[in-house]
Amino acid sequence: MADATRLPTTHELIEEHSTLLYRYAYRLTGDAADAEDLVQQTFLLAHQRGQQLREAAAARGWLISIVRNVFLKSIRHRNRGRSLEEIDEPQTTDAALDVPVHLELLQEALLELAEEFRSPLVLYYFEEFSYQDIAQQMGVPIGTVMSRLSRGKAYLKRRLTETTERERQTVPVQSRSLEFVLQH
Amino acid sequence: MDCQQARAQLELERLGKDAAPGSDALAAGRHLSECDVCRGAVASDRQVDSRITRAMLDVPVPIGFADRLHAAIGPALVVAETPVAVPRRHLLRHLGWGSLALVPMLAIGTLLVSQSVVLNDASIRELGKLDPSLLPVGSSPGIAAPAGWSTLRAIRFADAPRVATVNRVEIPLLMFSALGDRRSASCTGYLVRLPLSQWHKVPDADSFSRGIIQYAAFGTWVVWREGDNVVICVLQGDAHAMQRLQDLVAAGRQLT
Numbered sequence: 001m002a003d004a005t006r007l008p009t010t011h012e013l014i015e016e017h018s019t020l021l022y023r024y025a026y027r028l029t030g031d032a033a034d035a036e037d038l039v040q041q042t043f044l045l046a047h048q049r050g051q052q053l054r055e056a057a058a059a060r061g062w063l064i065s066i067v068r069n070v071f072l073k074s075i076r077h078r079n080r081g082r083s084l085e086e087i088d089e090p091q092t093t094d095a096a097l098d099v100p101v102h103l104e105l106l107q108e109a110l111l112e113l114a115e116e117f118r119s120p121l122v123l124y125y126f127e128e129f130s131y132q133d134i135a136q137q138m139g140v141p142i143g144t145v146m147s148r149l150s151r152g153k154a155y156l157k158r159r160l161t162e163t164t165e166r167e168r169q170t171v172p173v174q175s176r177s178l179e180f181v182l183q184h
Numbered sequence: 185m186d187c188q189q190a191r192a193q194l195e196l197e198r199l200g201k202d203a204a205p206g207s208d209a210l211a212a213g214r215h216l217s218e219c220d221v222c223r224g225a226v227a228s229d230r231q232v233d234s235r236i237t238r239a240m241l242d243v244p245v246p247i248g249f250a251d252r253l254h255a256a257i258g259p260a261l262v263v264a265e266t267p268v269a270v271p272r273r274h275l276l277r278h279l280g281w282g283s284l285a286l287v288p289m290l291a292i293g294t295l296l297v298s299q300s301v302v303l304n305d306a307s308i309r310e311l312g313k314l315d316p317s318l319l320p321v322g323s324s325p326g327i328a329a330p331a332g333w334s335t336l337r338a339i340r341f342a343d344a345p346r347v348a349t350v351n352r353v354e355i356p357l358l359m360f361s362a363l364g365d366r367r368s369a370s371c372t373g374y375l376v377r378l379p380l381s382q383w384h385k386v387p388d389a390d391s392f393s394r395g396i397i398q399y400a401a402f403g404t405w406v407v408w409r410e411g412d413n414v415v416i417c418v419l420q421g422d423a424h425a426m427q428r429l430q431d432l433v434a435a436g437r438q439l440t
Contacts, residue, residue: 014254023243026243126241
Protein backbone atom coordinates (compact mmCIF):
# COMPACT_ATOMS: atom_id res chain seq x y z
CA MET A 1 0.00 0.00 0.00
CA ALA A 2 1.40 3.42 -0.98
CA ASP A 3 2.36 5.76 1.83
CA ALA A 4 0.35 8.98 1.34
CA THR A 5 2.70 10.97 3.55
CA ARG A 6 5.85 9.98 1.65
CA LEU A 7 7.44 12.85 -0.23
CA PRO A 8 8.16 12.31 -3.93
CA THR A 9 11.72 11.81 -5.13
CA THR A 10 13.17 14.19 -7.71
CA HIS A 11 12.66 11.54 -10.40
CA GLU A 12 9.00 11.21 -9.47
CA LEU A 13 8.64 14.99 -9.57
CA ILE A 14 10.14 15.00 -13.08
CA GLU A 15 7.73 12.30 -14.24
CA GLU A 16 4.71 14.07 -12.85
CA HIS A 17 5.40 17.75 -13.39
CA SER A 18 8.00 18.27 -16.14
CA THR A 19 5.40 18.73 -18.90
CA LEU A 20 3.43 21.38 -17.00
CA LEU A 21 6.64 23.16 -15.96
CA TYR A 22 7.95 23.14 -19.52
CA ARG A 23 4.71 24.65 -20.85
CA TYR A 24 4.74 27.30 -18.16
CA ALA A 25 8.43 28.04 -18.78
CA TYR A 26 7.83 28.26 -22.51
CA ARG A 27 4.95 30.70 -22.05
CA LEU A 28 7.14 32.81 -19.78
CA THR A 29 10.21 32.84 -22.01
CA GLY A 30 8.79 32.31 -25.49
CA ASP A 31 11.81 30.18 -26.37
CA ALA A 32 12.12 26.40 -26.35
CA ALA A 33 15.81 26.37 -25.39
CA ASP A 34 15.33 28.87 -22.57
CA ALA A 35 12.31 26.94 -21.32
CA GLU A 36 14.30 23.71 -21.25
CA ASP A 37 17.15 25.35 -19.34
CA LEU A 38 14.70 26.94 -16.94
CA VAL A 39 13.04 23.62 -16.12
CA GLN A 40 16.37 21.88 -15.74
CA GLN A 41 17.57 24.53 -13.29
CA THR A 42 14.28 24.21 -11.46
CA PHE A 43 14.68 20.48 -10.90
CA LEU A 44 18.31 20.88 -9.85
CA LEU A 45 17.25 23.50 -7.30
CA ALA A 46 14.31 21.36 -6.23
CA HIS A 47 16.69 18.49 -5.69
CA GLN A 48 19.03 20.64 -3.59
CA ARG A 49 16.16 22.15 -1.60
CA GLY A 50 14.13 18.98 -1.23
CA GLN A 51 13.74 19.54 2.51
CA GLN A 52 11.62 22.64 1.78
CA LEU A 53 8.79 20.48 0.49
CA ARG A 54 6.66 19.35 3.42
CA GLU A 55 3.76 17.62 1.67
CA ALA A 56 3.42 15.92 -1.68
CA ALA A 57 0.27 17.89 -2.57
CA ALA A 58 2.24 21.13 -2.49
CA ALA A 59 4.85 19.92 -4.99
CA ARG A 60 3.28 21.44 -8.10
CA GLY A 61 2.95 24.93 -6.62
CA TRP A 62 6.41 24.71 -5.10
CA LEU A 63 7.98 23.78 -8.46
CA ILE A 64 6.05 26.51 -10.28
CA SER A 65 7.33 29.06 -7.79
CA ILE A 66 10.91 27.89 -8.39
CA VAL A 67 10.44 28.23 -12.17
CA ARG A 68 9.10 31.74 -11.67
CA ASN A 69 11.92 32.78 -9.32
CA VAL A 70 14.62 31.47 -11.63
CA PHE A 71 12.93 33.22 -14.54
CA LEU A 72 12.66 36.51 -12.64
CA LYS A 73 16.36 36.34 -11.81
CA SER A 74 17.20 35.75 -15.45
CA ILE A 75 15.24 38.78 -16.66
CA ARG A 76 16.39 41.16 -13.96
CA HIS A 77 18.37 43.22 -16.43
CA ARG A 78 16.12 42.81 -19.43
CA ASN A 79 13.06 44.56 -20.76
CA ARG A 80 10.26 43.33 -18.52
CA GLY A 81 7.32 44.09 -20.82
CA ARG A 82 4.35 46.35 -20.29
CA SER A 83 3.87 47.51 -16.75
CA LEU A 84 0.66 47.79 -14.76
CA GLU A 85 0.34 51.49 -15.54
CA GLU A 86 0.59 50.94 -19.28
CA ILE A 87 -2.34 48.53 -19.37
CA ASP A 88 -5.76 50.12 -19.38
CA GLU A 89 -8.68 49.05 -17.28
CA PRO A 90 -10.59 46.43 -19.29
CA GLN A 91 -13.12 47.78 -21.76
CA THR A 92 -15.89 45.59 -23.10
CA THR A 93 -15.80 45.71 -26.87
CA ASP A 94 -17.71 43.61 -29.32
CA ALA A 95 -14.58 43.54 -31.46
CA ALA A 96 -13.23 40.97 -29.01
CA LEU A 97 -15.79 38.41 -30.14
CA ASP A 98 -15.21 35.44 -32.37
CA VAL A 99 -11.42 35.53 -32.28
CA PRO A 100 -9.48 32.68 -33.81
CA VAL A 101 -6.31 32.17 -31.79
CA HIS A 102 -3.05 32.39 -33.69
CA LEU A 103 -0.45 30.47 -31.64
CA GLU A 104 2.53 32.68 -32.49
CA LEU A 105 0.50 35.80 -31.96
CA LEU A 106 -0.65 34.55 -28.58
CA GLN A 107 2.97 34.06 -27.51
CA GLU A 108 3.95 37.45 -28.94
CA ALA A 109 1.16 39.14 -27.00
CA LEU A 110 2.13 37.32 -23.80
CA LEU A 111 5.73 38.42 -24.12
CA GLU A 112 4.63 42.02 -24.44
CA LEU A 113 3.16 41.84 -20.96
CA ALA A 114 5.14 42.33 -17.78
CA GLU A 115 5.74 39.12 -15.88
CA GLU A 116 3.29 40.22 -13.16
CA PHE A 117 0.53 39.92 -15.78
CA ARG A 118 1.99 37.07 -17.81
CA SER A 119 2.36 34.55 -14.98
CA PRO A 120 -1.19 34.78 -13.60
CA LEU A 121 -2.64 34.70 -17.12
CA VAL A 122 -0.74 31.55 -18.05
CA LEU A 123 -1.65 29.84 -14.79
CA TYR A 124 -5.28 30.93 -15.17
CA TYR A 125 -5.55 29.50 -18.67
CA PHE A 126 -3.84 26.28 -17.63
CA GLU A 127 -7.00 25.80 -15.52
CA GLU A 128 -5.09 23.92 -12.86
CA PHE A 129 -4.65 26.77 -10.42
CA SER A 130 -7.25 28.47 -8.24
CA TYR A 131 -7.09 32.21 -7.65
CA GLN A 132 -5.84 31.44 -4.18
CA ASP A 133 -3.02 29.35 -5.70
CA ILE A 134 -2.08 32.12 -8.10
CA ALA A 135 -2.21 34.73 -5.33
CA GLN A 136 0.13 32.58 -3.24
CA GLN A 137 2.49 32.09 -6.17
CA MET A 138 2.64 35.81 -6.83
CA GLY A 139 2.73 36.79 -3.16
CA VAL A 140 -0.10 39.30 -3.66
CA PRO A 141 -3.71 39.53 -2.38
CA ILE A 142 -6.39 37.67 -4.33
CA GLY A 143 -7.99 40.99 -5.36
CA THR A 144 -4.75 42.03 -7.03
CA VAL A 145 -4.65 38.73 -8.92
CA MET A 146 -8.22 39.29 -10.13
CA SER A 147 -7.39 42.82 -11.25
CA ARG A 148 -4.24 41.70 -13.07
CA LEU A 149 -6.08 38.82 -14.69
CA SER A 150 -8.88 41.08 -15.80
CA ARG A 151 -6.51 43.61 -17.33
CA GLY A 152 -4.27 40.95 -18.80
CA LYS A 153 -7.15 39.06 -20.38
CA ALA A 154 -8.57 42.22 -21.87
CA TYR A 155 -5.17 43.15 -23.28
CA LEU A 156 -4.66 39.68 -24.71
CA LYS A 157 -8.06 39.62 -26.39
CA ARG A 158 -7.67 43.14 -27.76
CA ARG A 159 -4.21 42.34 -29.08
CA LEU A 160 -5.37 39.09 -30.70
CA THR A 161 -8.42 40.78 -32.19
CA GLU A 162 -6.57 43.82 -33.57
CA THR A 163 -3.99 41.74 -35.38
CA THR A 164 -6.51 39.24 -36.62
CA GLU A 165 -8.66 42.05 -37.99
CA ARG A 166 -5.61 43.53 -39.72
CA GLU A 167 -4.69 40.14 -41.16
CA ARG A 168 -8.23 39.64 -42.38
CA GLN A 169 -8.10 42.94 -44.24
CA THR A 170 -4.62 42.55 -45.74
CA VAL A 171 -4.25 38.83 -46.40
CA PRO A 172 -7.73 37.39 -46.46
CA VAL A 173 -6.91 33.97 -47.90
CA GLN A 174 -4.05 33.23 -45.52
CA SER A 175 -6.03 34.51 -42.58
CA ARG A 176 -9.03 32.39 -43.35
CA SER A 177 -6.99 29.25 -43.77
CA LEU A 178 -5.31 29.95 -40.44
CA GLU A 179 -8.69 30.43 -38.84
CA PHE A 180 -9.73 27.09 -40.25
CA VAL A 181 -6.66 25.36 -38.86
CA LEU A 182 -7.15 26.81 -35.40
CA GLN A 183 -10.82 26.09 -35.26
CA HIS A 184 -10.43 22.42 -36.15
CA MET B 185 -26.81 48.74 -14.44
CA ASP B 186 -25.77 49.42 -18.06
CA CYS B 187 -24.15 46.97 -20.52
CA GLN B 188 -20.59 48.09 -19.71
CA GLN B 189 -21.06 47.73 -15.95
CA ALA B 190 -22.87 44.41 -16.26
CA ARG B 191 -20.15 42.86 -18.42
CA ALA B 192 -17.38 44.13 -16.15
CA GLN B 193 -19.23 42.66 -13.17
CA LEU B 194 -19.75 39.33 -14.92
CA GLU B 195 -16.07 39.17 -15.84
CA LEU B 196 -15.07 39.77 -12.23
CA GLU B 197 -17.48 37.06 -11.11
CA ARG B 198 -15.98 34.70 -13.61
CA LEU B 199 -12.50 35.41 -12.29
CA GLY B 200 -13.61 35.03 -8.70
CA LYS B 201 -16.33 32.49 -9.20
CA ASP B 202 -15.91 31.07 -5.70
CA ALA B 203 -16.91 34.40 -4.15
CA ALA B 204 -20.46 34.71 -2.77
CA PRO B 205 -22.81 36.66 -5.11
CA GLY B 206 -23.55 40.20 -3.90
CA SER B 207 -26.14 42.75 -5.02
CA ASP B 208 -23.95 43.77 -8.01
CA ALA B 209 -23.87 40.19 -9.15
CA LEU B 210 -27.64 39.89 -8.93
CA ALA B 211 -28.05 43.14 -10.87
CA ALA B 212 -25.63 41.92 -13.53
CA GLY B 213 -27.54 38.63 -13.77
CA ARG B 214 -30.82 40.51 -14.20
CA HIS B 215 -29.26 42.69 -16.90
CA LEU B 216 -28.00 39.64 -18.73
CA SER B 217 -31.40 37.98 -18.73
CA GLU B 218 -32.92 41.08 -20.32
CA CYS B 219 -30.18 42.10 -22.79
CA ASP B 220 -29.69 39.97 -25.92
CA VAL B 221 -26.55 41.87 -26.95
CA CYS B 222 -24.81 41.25 -23.62
CA ARG B 223 -25.91 37.62 -23.53
CA GLY B 224 -24.41 37.06 -26.95
CA ALA B 225 -21.26 38.97 -26.03
CA VAL B 226 -20.71 37.02 -22.80
CA ALA B 227 -21.27 33.68 -24.54
CA SER B 228 -18.88 34.64 -27.30
CA ASP B 229 -16.33 35.89 -24.77
CA ARG B 230 -16.39 32.55 -22.99
CA GLN B 231 -15.87 30.81 -26.30
CA VAL B 232 -12.79 32.97 -26.89
CA ASP B 233 -11.60 32.09 -23.41
CA SER B 234 -11.85 28.40 -24.14
CA ARG B 235 -9.98 28.87 -27.42
CA ILE B 236 -7.20 30.75 -25.63
CA THR B 237 -7.08 27.94 -23.05
CA ARG B 238 -6.59 25.36 -25.79
CA ALA B 239 -3.95 27.50 -27.49
CA MET B 240 -2.16 28.22 -24.21
CA LEU B 241 -1.71 24.50 -23.58
CA ASP B 242 -0.57 23.86 -27.12
CA VAL B 243 3.16 23.74 -26.36
CA PRO B 244 4.90 20.67 -27.75
CA VAL B 245 7.34 19.23 -25.25
CA PRO B 246 10.71 18.34 -26.86
CA ILE B 247 11.32 14.65 -27.49
CA GLY B 248 13.41 13.05 -24.77
CA PHE B 249 12.99 16.03 -22.46
CA ALA B 250 12.17 14.01 -19.34
CA ASP B 251 15.04 11.61 -20.09
CA ARG B 252 17.46 14.52 -20.26
CA LEU B 253 16.16 15.82 -16.95
CA HIS B 254 16.60 12.42 -15.35
CA ALA B 255 20.12 12.23 -16.74
CA ALA B 256 20.93 15.67 -15.36
CA ILE B 257 19.55 14.92 -11.93
CA GLY B 258 20.78 11.32 -11.79
CA PRO B 259 24.42 11.95 -10.87
CA ALA B 260 23.39 14.44 -8.21
CA LEU B 261 21.09 11.84 -6.70
CA VAL B 262 23.92 9.36 -6.39
CA VAL B 263 25.94 11.93 -4.46
CA ALA B 264 23.06 13.05 -2.26
CA GLU B 265 21.80 9.58 -1.45
CA THR B 266 25.17 8.10 -0.50
CA PRO B 267 24.71 6.87 3.09
CA VAL B 268 26.31 9.12 5.68
CA ALA B 269 29.49 7.58 7.12
CA VAL B 270 29.45 6.39 10.72
CA PRO B 271 30.96 9.14 12.91
CA ARG B 272 34.54 8.34 13.83
CA ARG B 273 33.97 9.08 17.51
CA HIS B 274 31.33 6.33 17.55
CA LEU B 275 33.63 3.92 15.77
CA LEU B 276 36.51 4.60 18.15
CA ARG B 277 34.29 3.97 21.18
CA HIS B 278 33.70 0.45 19.88
CA LEU B 279 37.26 -0.25 18.86
CA GLY B 280 39.08 1.41 21.76
CA TRP B 281 42.87 1.78 21.70
CA GLY B 282 43.23 -1.02 19.24
CA SER B 283 41.97 1.34 16.60
CA LEU B 284 45.28 3.20 16.70
CA ALA B 285 46.82 0.21 15.02
CA LEU B 286 44.40 0.69 12.14
CA VAL B 287 45.71 4.15 11.25
CA PRO B 288 48.77 3.12 9.21
CA MET B 289 46.76 0.33 7.59
CA LEU B 290 44.06 2.79 6.53
CA ALA B 291 46.68 5.15 5.11
CA ILE B 292 48.16 2.36 2.99
CA GLY B 293 44.65 1.31 1.91
CA THR B 294 43.79 4.84 0.83
CA LEU B 295 46.91 5.04 -1.28
CA LEU B 296 46.10 1.75 -2.98
CA VAL B 297 42.50 2.79 -3.63
CA SER B 298 43.60 6.11 -5.11
CA GLN B 299 45.63 4.28 -7.73
CA SER B 300 42.59 2.38 -9.00
CA VAL B 301 39.94 5.05 -8.45
CA VAL B 302 36.87 4.84 -10.64
CA LEU B 303 35.40 8.07 -11.95
CA ASN B 304 31.74 8.85 -12.53
CA ASP B 305 29.48 11.74 -13.49
CA ALA B 306 30.04 13.39 -10.12
CA SER B 307 33.76 13.48 -10.98
CA ILE B 308 32.92 15.27 -14.22
CA ARG B 309 30.96 17.83 -12.25
CA GLU B 310 34.06 18.38 -10.11
CA LEU B 311 36.15 18.64 -13.24
CA GLY B 312 33.72 21.14 -14.73
CA LYS B 313 34.29 23.53 -11.86
CA LEU B 314 37.92 23.96 -12.91
CA ASP B 315 39.03 26.50 -15.48
CA PRO B 316 41.09 24.34 -17.90
CA SER B 317 43.03 27.32 -19.24
CA LEU B 318 44.53 27.79 -15.74
CA LEU B 319 45.57 24.14 -15.37
CA PRO B 320 49.20 23.07 -15.84
CA VAL B 321 50.29 21.87 -19.26
CA GLY B 322 50.99 18.15 -19.18
CA SER B 323 54.28 16.54 -20.16
CA SER B 324 52.65 13.36 -21.45
CA PRO B 325 52.02 12.87 -25.17
CA GLY B 326 48.80 14.30 -26.59
CA ILE B 327 45.41 12.62 -26.33
CA ALA B 328 44.08 11.04 -29.50
CA ALA B 329 41.12 12.96 -30.88
CA PRO B 330 37.90 10.93 -31.13
CA ALA B 331 37.08 9.21 -34.38
CA GLY B 332 36.09 11.66 -37.07
CA TRP B 333 37.00 14.80 -35.13
CA SER B 334 40.48 15.55 -36.42
CA THR B 335 39.28 16.05 -40.00
CA LEU B 336 36.73 18.70 -39.03
CA ARG B 337 37.86 22.15 -40.00
CA ALA B 338 35.48 23.83 -37.55
CA ILE B 339 37.27 22.24 -34.59
CA ARG B 340 40.69 23.39 -33.42
CA PHE B 341 42.64 21.39 -30.85
CA ALA B 342 45.19 22.76 -28.39
CA ASP B 343 48.79 21.63 -28.98
CA ALA B 344 49.39 20.10 -25.55
CA PRO B 345 47.02 18.60 -22.99
CA ARG B 346 46.30 20.27 -19.65
CA VAL B 347 46.27 18.18 -16.51
CA ALA B 348 43.49 18.28 -13.93
CA THR B 349 43.54 16.38 -10.64
CA VAL B 350 40.23 14.88 -9.51
CA ASN B 351 40.03 12.40 -6.61
CA ARG B 352 43.84 12.37 -6.61
CA VAL B 353 43.88 11.11 -10.16
CA GLU B 354 45.65 13.15 -12.80
CA ILE B 355 43.44 13.51 -15.84
CA PRO B 356 44.81 14.91 -19.10
CA LEU B 357 42.38 17.17 -20.93
CA LEU B 358 42.53 17.93 -24.64
CA MET B 359 41.14 21.42 -25.07
CA PHE B 360 39.37 22.42 -28.28
CA SER B 361 37.35 25.23 -29.71
CA ALA B 362 34.45 24.78 -32.10
CA LEU B 363 34.09 27.69 -34.49
CA GLY B 364 30.66 29.20 -34.82
CA ASP B 365 28.77 29.99 -37.98
CA ARG B 366 26.05 32.45 -38.92
CA ARG B 367 23.58 30.77 -36.59
CA SER B 368 25.77 29.81 -33.66
CA ALA B 369 28.53 31.28 -31.54
CA SER B 370 31.94 29.68 -31.04
CA CYS B 371 32.38 27.57 -27.95
CA THR B 372 35.22 25.87 -26.11
CA GLY B 373 35.47 22.56 -24.38
CA TYR B 374 37.77 19.66 -23.70
CA LEU B 375 37.98 15.92 -24.17
CA VAL B 376 38.96 13.28 -21.64
CA ARG B 377 39.98 9.75 -22.63
CA LEU B 378 40.02 7.05 -19.94
CA PRO B 379 40.41 3.27 -19.97
CA LEU B 380 36.98 1.60 -19.65
CA SER B 381 38.06 0.18 -16.28
CA GLN B 382 38.42 3.68 -14.89
CA TRP B 383 34.83 4.66 -15.62
CA HIS B 384 32.05 3.44 -13.31
CA LYS B 385 30.15 1.65 -16.08
CA VAL B 386 30.31 0.90 -19.78
CA PRO B 387 28.59 3.81 -21.55
CA ASP B 388 25.56 2.94 -23.67
CA ALA B 389 26.52 5.29 -26.50
CA ASP B 390 29.07 4.06 -29.01
CA SER B 391 29.66 7.46 -30.60
CA PHE B 392 29.65 11.10 -29.61
CA SER B 393 26.61 11.87 -31.72
CA ARG B 394 24.56 9.17 -29.98
CA GLY B 395 25.55 10.18 -26.46
CA ILE B 396 23.02 11.69 -24.06
CA ILE B 397 23.71 15.32 -23.23
CA GLN B 398 24.07 15.84 -19.50
CA TYR B 399 23.78 19.18 -17.80
CA ALA B 400 25.41 20.96 -14.91
CA ALA B 401 25.83 24.57 -13.84
CA PHE B 402 29.19 24.85 -15.64
CA GLY B 403 27.93 23.46 -18.96
CA THR B 404 27.21 20.11 -20.56
CA TRP B 405 28.94 16.81 -21.22
CA VAL B 406 28.57 13.64 -23.24
CA VAL B 407 30.11 10.25 -22.46
CA TRP B 408 30.62 7.49 -24.99
CA ARG B 409 32.78 4.42 -25.54
CA GLU B 410 35.38 4.12 -28.23
CA GLY B 411 37.15 0.75 -28.35
CA ASP B 412 38.63 0.09 -24.89
CA ASN B 413 38.26 3.71 -23.89
CA VAL B 414 35.64 6.00 -22.52
CA VAL B 415 35.68 9.43 -24.11
CA ILE B 416 34.06 12.41 -22.40
CA CYS B 417 33.39 15.69 -24.13
CA VAL B 418 32.84 18.60 -21.75
CA LEU B 419 31.55 21.82 -23.21
CA GLN B 420 31.36 25.22 -21.60
CA GLY B 421 28.06 25.81 -23.31
CA ASP B 422 24.42 24.84 -23.02
CA ALA B 423 22.70 21.77 -24.41
CA HIS B 424 22.04 23.49 -27.71
CA ALA B 425 25.72 24.24 -28.23
CA MET B 426 26.44 20.57 -27.50
CA GLN B 427 23.67 19.49 -29.85
CA ARG B 428 25.19 21.64 -32.62
CA LEU B 429 28.56 20.05 -31.96
CA GLN B 430 27.02 16.57 -32.16
CA ASP B 431 25.35 17.51 -35.44
CA LEU B 432 28.61 18.92 -36.76
CA VAL B 433 30.53 15.75 -35.93
CA ALA B 434 27.76 13.50 -37.28
CA ALA B 435 27.64 15.45 -40.55
CA GLY B 436 31.44 15.43 -40.84
CA ARG B 437 31.59 11.69 -40.39
CA GLN B 438 28.92 11.15 -43.00
CA LEU B 439 30.88 13.25 -45.49
CA THR B 440 34.12 11.37 -44.89
